[in-house]
Amino acid sequence: MSATTADIQQTDWSQYELRKHKLTPGRVILYVFLTLMALLWLLPMLLALYNSFREFGYTLEHGYVSFGGFTLDNYPNAWRRGGFSMSFGNSAIITIVAVIVTLALSSSMAFVLARVKMRFNFTLLAIFVAANLLPPQSLLSPIYRIFRSMPLPQWLSESGSLLDTHASVILINVAFQTGFCTFVLRNYMIGLPAAMYEAAEIDGASLWRQFYGITLPLIRPALAALATLQVAWIYNEFFWATVLLQSGDKMPVTSSLNNLKGTFFTDANLLSAGSIIAALPVLLIFFVLQKQFVSGLTLGATKD
Template structure:
């Protein structure tokens, strides 16, 4: 093995340890009692207990908060991917001088910092009145659907950009054969394009679930009822008024991270294949 290869392996090993250290330390801290760490310090070893997980679940109200995250994340991801597929199909399969402009308009949402839109979005949602069966607040503010709309608006552009680039690589002969067989545009989209886009859709679904599930900024701004907060925002409940039990917060953070890890491992095969599309020729 050459010196350059040794240096590369050593660099990758060091970087891997640096990335794994915070996670390993969080796991260790979550398994230790606050009294033990207060007496012996956070660099000590001992005082192991599982009480932090039980206390974190009860204190943060994770049962309701996980349900809130499901209510927000699932519709947001499905709507985002559905809209992105439709936009990408139009941009990739139909030649028009407005294609690039259309894609740029949807992608522009990803270029704007959320903080710059805080005040106008908040006031807009405050003034838009909706039926009470749609939102018990009577407006989009403090509404699950308001948070879903914001997430869809910010994520659709990125997904449309990725899917359009993939759809452009699909052989045109497939669509020519489908048209000869009398397939309508809807059938070309539903029965031909979407099955072929399964790998990128799985990769995007994994990313979108992670991003929307972990979204904290808009949930804090647009939600005003404590019982509607998603699970990430409920971590604030683990902070005390005069001090913070870092071991308890570590346990709560690991509980919050479990669903995204489970989704990643469930879709790992499709996720990796979706990321490596186009990496090789042939």
């Protein structure tokens, strides 16, 4: 009886695999459509990559959709003129500190919202989410004035205020990203088994022990996915770094791309090479954490 059941299950699974891989007209149309959309999305990036290996004079004469005029000089020139040696270090400081602080604060707040019963839990969560709906441009003037009026010792800030410091960019990124991360982690923690926390309370585990010893190990996939997103968002952030930082030696790599623009004309090939250089760290981090990123997004999507 069991053997017959196993054979039936095997046959059903084989038929499912055949149906899954069978090319129907609708599936062919879907594949063609998705391929065209992917190529359309990649076209500007591929065009920038292609022209970053070409001389500006040749493309100016023959057009960007042409073949020839190849050179490798754009990349060392972009690195030198953009000051990437210094700006990459600035981006690393801003991104690493902001991501660590954001995930630490958001995981703590998410744990409280998910596991501690308070009357205003939903109100706090709504405030966190609502803060992300505000356009950054509407807060430009008040934030600029607040940071300019916050005094700092001269040895910490040449301007004597929080303005024109890495701390200002870190604080603004933490403020804008903490709400989103709290929302994601809170929903993730709610799905954890409540019986596990009840057993921990019976064993005398404190709230801190439940957070550090139980919750954090279980939300590693979600933290990895959020860390990947936060690194990409904070590293690529351009608006606030340009507004709050005024010294060229403190600019992150995205703002340093302005150094590649000329007064009367811009070498688009040189700028393309600089953009490719600036994008490489994020691409490397994504490929390194790709497995954790996908598992963090899909964990809980199916049930056994």
